[in-house]
Amino acid sequence: MFSGLSRRRVLLLVVLTCVLLITLDKSGNPVIGRVRSVFARVVQPIDTAVEAVALPIERAWNGIANYDDLERENEALWDQIQHMKGNDVEARSAVLEYRELLKLNQLTSKFQYDTVAAQVVGDSPSNFQNTVEISVGSAQGVGIGMPVTDGAGLIGRITKVFPDRSIVLLITDPQFSVPAQVLSTPGVDPTGTTQPTQSTTLSGIPESDLTSSTTSSTSTTTTQPLPPELTPIESSTSSTQAPTGNNATTSPATTTTIVEVVRETGLLEGQGNDKPMLLRFVDTTSSVTNVKVGAIVDTAGGNSGLAPQGIPIGIITKVQKQTGSSSALVEVTPNASLKRLNFVAVVLFQPNPSAIGK
Template sequence: MAVAQSTRRRAIILLVLTSIILVTLDLQNSSATSGLRNIFGAIFRPVESTTRVITRPISNAWYGIFNYNDVLDENDRLREKVAQQQGATVAAAASVRLAQELLALNGLPTLAGINAVTAQVIGESPTNFSQTIEINQGSESGIRVGMPVLNAAGLVGKVTKVYGDRSVVMLITDPDFALSIKVVNSPRQTTTTTIAKSNAAVPSPVVPVEPDATQDSEISTTTTTTTTTTIAGFTPSVTTLPATPAGVSSITVPLASDLAIRETGVIEGRGPSRQPTVRFISNAVRFGDIQVGVPIVTAGGSRSLAPPDILVGTVSRVVERLGSAGPVLEIEPVADLTNLSFLRVLLYQPITEKVTP
């Protein structure tokens, strides 16, 4: 009895020490722990696959009992949404193509030039204290740690662990997630009415051009109404309504202050029940008040793990802080993280991460 107790005590001490050493090694990203995970995975995966097949009818029955009405409601909502989106899609596709052409013309990077791998979600985190999912593509498909993961809506997370045929993706709601982003703030809504005389100095931004202009022409009056519509994330459209006399056309140049202003910050996850936040936004007057609904996109850059201009979410709340500290923004992710199925892993690595041969 005493021998058994002594053996148990020694076993406990040994296991505790092993655990502490493994925690230390894993926090240092040691390859030894990755090797152990791979070995255990090779033993465990067949058991898990068999259990998945056996338990599938139980989970289907569960979903049938508890989610049937929700699915019906969701179907109705989605049908309505599809109908609404069909028209907008054509216009959006044209705009995206135009934007990509413009970016390519100016030699700027676009998402279209980055290879991607399509992957399916095969598992979620079994614990309540980790926001990760598992996908069915790994290093054999060219995936590396740090690559951004998207769905059709926008950014979902980043790859944190890669195995041969699967990878673990950390979602943007995980408290360990951090990524540099840009806030695309819209300018304030303005309505300007300018009354200009054709032979007088014309104030910017309205420049009247008269085809048959003469120095001693009669004094005429041009009434120009400039309306700036505020749509989150888009450069405002400018509508110019020329008044009498007929034949006088106007070229309207939008003011620099009317263009969308970008400011960088860092998005950080806060767990599944709270929305991610953006911090380190500058308190500059030039940036103005951040409006609810403005989009958040990835910042890119040589050190960022994601290329620029991937949509992350929209601002749902602005928390002002005292002093010179900039505001903290709460973000509503555009991707529905509770219902992920097919994802796209961008095979993107920043220049600083690329291994030169």
């Protein structure tokens, strides 16, 4: 077969052809894009046929081997649903309030963009790429660079688009990066651990002194996004039923504290499978002073942003000071469970073309 070609020549031919193809693909050759598109159509029926054979075997195996696990998981999920029902009501009211405030201040949000629902139809076959294939493409208005979310937050962005399918680069891939902001309140531990602060009621009596067994307290916290020229404030309203004397008559007392919400912006980068994302700050000193474990991280938006502002990404799980550097190593764990993706939504937000190339 290779009588005319020596081993070295075959190898040289293979290497040179590969280098040429990589160069053409990297330069965005339209022919290669069309070839991929045609190839996707060719592979699809073969995938379907293989799936038709593999699926019954897989299901039978799962039925035999994983039945107990599934039952346990089902029970755990039911518990989770019950908890989330309660959280859902609270979250909906917060979203409505948020939208109202945005409208009031003439600001844009991710809610202004339409979304296209899609199903994850395939995973990356390679160990060195964190991508998934979804069931929508250019026919549904999907374009390169658009952010993709699931119920929990950002999961990635579109990197390749075909007529009826697209490829999503997941946020954990080392190639992924997105401008992000950390929302934290200085002095308040975002993990929910109460800081030892002395709070007083309007009457001047420290709350700690109200030690009657009938004392009950409810509090609501609202974060108000304000225009850039104004400092964002957090208003905390707390109504305390305080006993006065033996009759224990209740009088509502209101405490209003002004707390500054700190927004630290930086670039969030993936680090590979099962690894938390890494946040690099624009201002290196800010990571040490203001960022704490448990703080929320969401998309920063802006002209050079790949996504509109306010899409949740994850929470900070580790802040480690680096020796010999003013900055800290900030690790962020994504909200979304990237291994169990099923239904996702593509936000029809077209990022700045110069930002897509980053």
